[in-house]
Every structure is written in C-alpha cells, then in structure tokens.
Amino acid sequence: MLAASHLLDPATSLLVLRRLAQWRKLVRAKTLLSALSARSAVPVPFLYSLVLQCLVPLGPIRDIELVWSEVVKDPPHKPFNASDFVVHLARRSANAAEIEGVFRRVSSTRSGLTPRAYSALIGALCKGENPNPVLGRHVLREMEEKGFEADELTYIALFRSFCRIGNPLEADSILRILVERKKYKADVLIYGDFLYGLCKSGKLREARKLFDKMSKKDRSFTANTEVVPVLKPGRRVIFQLGSPHPVSEKMAFEAYFRALCGTGRVEEAERLLKDRVMQNTVPDVCVYASFVEALFDAGRVEDAMNFFEAHKNKRGIDGKGIAVALIMGLCNVGRAGEGLQLLYEIVDGRFFPTARVWNRIVERFCEEGRVHDAQNLFDELRRGKCGDFARPDSSTYELMIFGLLNKGDTTAAIALLDEMTKKKIRADVRLYSAIVRRLYEDGAIEESNKYLNRMIENGILASYSAWEGLVDSMMRSR
Structure with a gap:
C-alpha cells in the first residue's frame, strides 16, 4: 500500500497514517507523509499538525521540527x-481545549513562541461563548518573561474578556498596565465594558458611581485629563482617568443602560429609562431595543x-x-410565526431588515419542525423578495x-x-461534519469520503486532532 501511496486520497492516507503511528512504525509513517507533502494534497498547516499531533504526540518541539524537516524537504512556501x-x-479552530493543549505542549518544553503567536493565542482565549481570560493572562505573563511586549489590542482583548465574565478586579489590573505602559487614553468603549463588568458582578453602586462620573456629575472626569495620570494604588484605575475624547451625557447613559439590560438588571434599567423620559429626552433606538431584549430575557x-405598542408610534x-x-x-420564546407576520408589516420601500433577522426566523422554524415554512422563507430570500439587504448568507444556508x-x-x-460551493459561500467545519456524519450513518461511505476529502483539502478541518475527533465520532455512531 505504501508503494502505491500516490493512489490514496487524503482521507484514506490519514487512516493508514494513524495506524502506523499507533504501531510506532514512524519510518513508514514519514514515507506516507512525505508523499502527501510532495503531492500538495493537504494544506501546510494541516500537514504540520500531522507531525505535532500524530507522529510525535508527546515529544518536545525540537523533535517535531526535526521530523518536519525530514518530511517536507522542499517546502512549497x-x-x-x-x-x-x-x-x-x-x-481557525473553535476548539478551546485543543488550543490550550497546543500551548501547554509548547510551554512545557520551554520552547518560546513568537510575539505574533502569543498575541493570537491570547485573542483566541478571550473570544467565543466561553472565554478563558485567566489562561490568557497566564500566556501574557509567559510572553513578558520571554522579553516580548504585547500590543495594545492584546491588552484590550484581555480587559474586555474579564469584563465580560464579570471580573472587574482583573479587568482593572489589565487597565492599569494599559495606562502605565501603553499610555492608553480611555474612551466610551472602555467605560462601557467596565460598566458591564461591574453590573455583571453585582457591584451596582459602583456602576452608578461610574455612570455619574461619565455624566460629568463628578467633576473629576473633566479635571483629570492627563495622558498618563499618576495612578494611586487601592483605587480603581477607571475612576482616576479623564477622557481626552468627548463623552457626551447621552453616550454615558446608553453605555450604562445597555450594561444594566445586558446583565439582567431590568428593574434598574426601567427606573433609569423613566427618569430619562421625564427629562423630555428621547433615547436612541438601541436603548429601547436593549430594554425589549432584557424584558424577554x-x-x-x-x-x-x-x-x-406604547412606543411604536411616538x-x-x-x-x-x-x-x-x-x-x-x-x-x-417559540412564537416565530408572529415574528414573521410583524416583520412583513414593517418592511417597506425604505426599511429592509438585514439577513440576521430573517435567519433567526428560519432557524426557529427549523427548531420547531416547520421545515417547509423555513424552506418557503428561504426561497423568498433567494429570489430577493425580502429586499437587497436580506439575501441569504452563509448562516442562512447553514440553518x-x-x-x-x-x-x-x-x-x-x-x-x-x-x-454554496458553486456560489463561493464558505461553509464551516460544523456544517461539513454534519453532512459527512449523516452520509456515513446512511451507509453512503463513498459520498461521505468525498466530502471528508474536501474538508481536508480545502483547509476546512483545522488540524489532525479535529479530523480524528470527527472520524472517531462517526465510527462510534455505527
């Protein structure tokens, strides 16, 4: 089989490669890997992952680099x-456990990463539905120990992630570094993020105090406009900053109100909105929309x-x-039919909601088993009947x-x-995996293999580990 490796497609090659690695037949495994490399059958990052996660899954990075140089003798790039x-x-990967595992692997072998890699890693740990800024902070410390200094965007990613999980103490420590090392000037986004963190952690009195500061009820906001103020220990950095960028009272209100709504503080938000209206001030639509969302939540x-009903015609x-x-x-709340009826009522020659709104209705119809209704709406979107701004995007197709x-x-x-492929609309790994798994379960092995090969060759699968997880789940299903 190895003598005819040029006849094997990538998916079959990976099955053989995994077994050879498990049997510790590394010379033969490297031969097969070299054949894949010579044919440019898989993207270079995926090829590298085969060495890192399959051939040398436990060895130090120097061993991986040695094997890599043997396998890819004439790198195409x-x-x-x-x-x-x-x-x-x-x-590319949404698998936080895999990203963390690769970092710990590199870190444990005392092999340093480049500043760009450290920053990318911190950014990945700070995003997603379940961010891990604590590990991101650990990565930052290692980066600094290596003599590298993170850029401003890396610090801001950490700051916002700590705010998002409701940890204002750590967010404050990151902000201190930003101010002292980066000479960062606070703007309304920084204040808004910190307001959210305070509300999320239940520190409502402190959040109100920060809002008063932003609203210029606290005169220190305008008095302290130094680029780098002398920060006092034991006091929140955010309260020691001025803002060289104008922050209007309206912007301050919106930031505080949305922080209350986003963290489920509906009663506090309602009182704040009533006070605002009594002052004969009409907030922007984002304020009203945030309140409606909070009420539903x-x-x-x-x-x-x-x-x-009370505000739509005011x-x-x-x-x-x-x-x-x-x-x-x-x-x-499972009332997508009413939502669609209302959507048709508000669409006219001047107002066309974006695809995000239509997508949510398609998604809900599918969740309720009303696939026929979802298909009818999808067809209307494809034909442009819902407006130029409501054409199907990748999310619509996936749903x-x-x-x-x-x-x-x-x-x-x-x-x-x-x-989607014909229209050059990119499908993500989750969608392809569902197709491949379903074909395999239905016994359409050849078709399943066809789309699995497409996932490998087009870089949809980010790594060998992702491929292995998919294949193992398919085999367990049978």
Missing part, C-alpha cells in the same frame, strides 16, 4: 513552524409586547427598530441545511451545500 501553527489554530413577554422614536428586537424576542438534515432529507441538504 516559506518555512512553517510551531508558532505559525499556533497562529493558524487560534484563527427576564420572561416578561407581555410587558415587552405592551412596551412596543414622535422621534424608531418604532421599526424596536420591532426588530421584538421579533427576535418572539422567536426566542436551512441543518433543518433539512434533522428532517431526514439528506439529498436536499447536500444540494444546498453544493450550491
């Missing part, structure tokens, strides 16, 4: 190393409906913008394909995936 792979993984559906208020928030909320798969219509799902 510039040299590729562990730092390049970390950057690739941080950008709190389970106060009828209150949200009544709020919309002078100076964008009722259609509030309607969009109401539609999204109705979908979240529809998942709905068809759940219905058991694999043929129609694959037809849509092929349509």
Whole structure:
C-alpha cells in the first residue's frame, strides 16, 4: 500500500497514517507523509499538525521540527513552524481545549513562541461563548518573561474578556498596565465594558458611581485629563482617568443602560429609562431595543409586547427598530410565526431588515419542525423578495441545511451545500461534519469520503486532532 501511496486520497492516507503511528512504525509513517507533502494534497498547516499531533504526540518541539524537516524537504512556501501553527489554530479552530493543549505542549518544553503567536493565542482565549481570560493572562505573563511586549489590542482583548465574565478586579489590573505602559487614553468603549463588568458582578453602586462620573456629575472626569495620570494604588484605575475624547451625557447613559439590560438588571434599567423620559429626552433606538431584549430575557413577554405598542408610534422614536428586537424576542420564546407576520408589516420601500433577522426566523422554524415554512422563507430570500439587504448568507444556508438534515432529507441538504460551493459561500467545519456524519450513518461511505476529502483539502478541518475527533465520532455512531 505504501508503494502505491500516490493512489490514496487524503482521507484514506490519514487512516493508514494513524495506524502506523499507533504501531510506532514512524519510518513508514514519514514515507506516507512525505508523499502527501510532495503531492500538495493537504494544506501546510494541516500537514504540520500531522507531525505535532500524530507522529510525535508527546515529544518536545525540537523533535517535531526535526521530523518536519525530514518530511517536507522542499517546502512549497516559506518555512512553517510551531508558532505559525499556533497562529493558524487560534484563527481557525473553535476548539478551546485543543488550543490550550497546543500551548501547554509548547510551554512545557520551554520552547518560546513568537510575539505574533502569543498575541493570537491570547485573542483566541478571550473570544467565543466561553472565554478563558485567566489562561490568557497566564500566556501574557509567559510572553513578558520571554522579553516580548504585547500590543495594545492584546491588552484590550484581555480587559474586555474579564469584563465580560464579570471580573472587574482583573479587568482593572489589565487597565492599569494599559495606562502605565501603553499610555492608553480611555474612551466610551472602555467605560462601557467596565460598566458591564461591574453590573455583571453585582457591584451596582459602583456602576452608578461610574455612570455619574461619565455624566460629568463628578467633576473629576473633566479635571483629570492627563495622558498618563499618576495612578494611586487601592483605587480603581477607571475612576482616576479623564477622557481626552468627548463623552457626551447621552453616550454615558446608553453605555450604562445597555450594561444594566445586558446583565439582567431590568428593574434598574426601567427606573433609569423613566427618569430619562421625564427629562423630555428621547433615547436612541438601541436603548429601547436593549430594554425589549432584557424584558424577554427576564420572561416578561407581555410587558415587552405592551412596551412596543406604547412606543411604536411616538414622535422621534424608531418604532421599526424596536420591532426588530421584538421579533427576535418572539422567536426566542417559540412564537416565530408572529415574528414573521410583524416583520412583513414593517418592511417597506425604505426599511429592509438585514439577513440576521430573517435567519433567526428560519432557524426557529427549523427548531420547531416547520421545515417547509423555513424552506418557503428561504426561497423568498433567494429570489430577493425580502429586499437587497436580506439575501441569504452563509448562516442562512447553514440553518436551512441543518433543518433539512434533522428532517431526514439528506439529498436536499447536500444540494444546498453544493450550491454554496458553486456560489463561493464558505461553509464551516460544523456544517461539513454534519453532512459527512449523516452520509456515513446512511451507509453512503463513498459520498461521505468525498466530502471528508474536501474538508481536508480545502483547509476546512483545522488540524489532525479535529479530523480524528470527527472520524472517531462517526465510527462510534455505527
């Protein structure tokens, strides 16, 4: 088989390669890997992951680099190393455990990364639904121990991530570094993030104090406009900063109000909004939309409906913008049909909601088993009947394909995936994995292998570890 390795497709080659590595037949495994490299059958980052995660899964980085140089004797592009792979993984993989594992592997062997790789790693750890800024801070310390200094965006990513998980203490420490080392000037986004962190952690009195400072009720906000103030220990950095960028009272209100709504503090937000209205001030639509979303999150559906009815026709208020928030909320509580009816009512020659709103209705129809209704709406979007700004995007296709798969219509799902390829609309790894797994479960092994090869060759699978996880789950399903 190795003598005819040029006849093996990438998916089959990986199965053979995994078994050879498990049997410790490394010479033969390297032969097969060299054949894959010579044919340019798989992207370079994936090829590197085969060495890192398959051939030398426990060895130090220097052993990986040695094997890599043996396998890829004539690299088609510039040299590729562990730092390049970390950057690739941080950008392409959504698997936080894999990203963390690669970092700990590199770190434990005392092999340093480049500044670019460290920054990419911190950014990856700070984003997503379950960010891990604590590990990101650990990576930052190692980066500094290596003599590298992170850029401003890296610090801001950490700061915002700590705010997002409700840890203002760590966020404050990052902000101190920003101010002392980077001469960073606070703006309304920094204040807004910190307000959210304070509200998330339940420090509402402190959040109100910061809002008063931003609203210029605390005169120290305008008095202290030094670029780098002398920071006092034991006091929040945010309260020691001025802002050379103008922060209007309106901007301060919106930041504080949205922080309250985003963290479920509906009663506090409601009182703040009433006070604002009593001052004969009309907030922007984002304020009203945030309040509607907060009401739905709190389970106060009828209150949200009544709020919309009371404000949709008021002078100076964008009722259609509030309607969009109401539609999204109705979908979240299983009333997508009402949401679609309202959406049709507000669409006219001047107002066309973006695809995000239509996508949510398609998604909800599919979740409720109303795949036929979802298909009808999807077809209207494809034909442009919902406006130029509501054309199907990659998310629309993916939602529809998942709905068809759940219905058991694999043929129609694959037809849509092929349509995405023809239109050069990129499908993500989750969608391809669902198609490959379903074909395999249905016994269509050749078709399943076809799409698995496409995932490898087009770089949809970020690494060998991702491929192994998919293949193992397929085999367990049978």
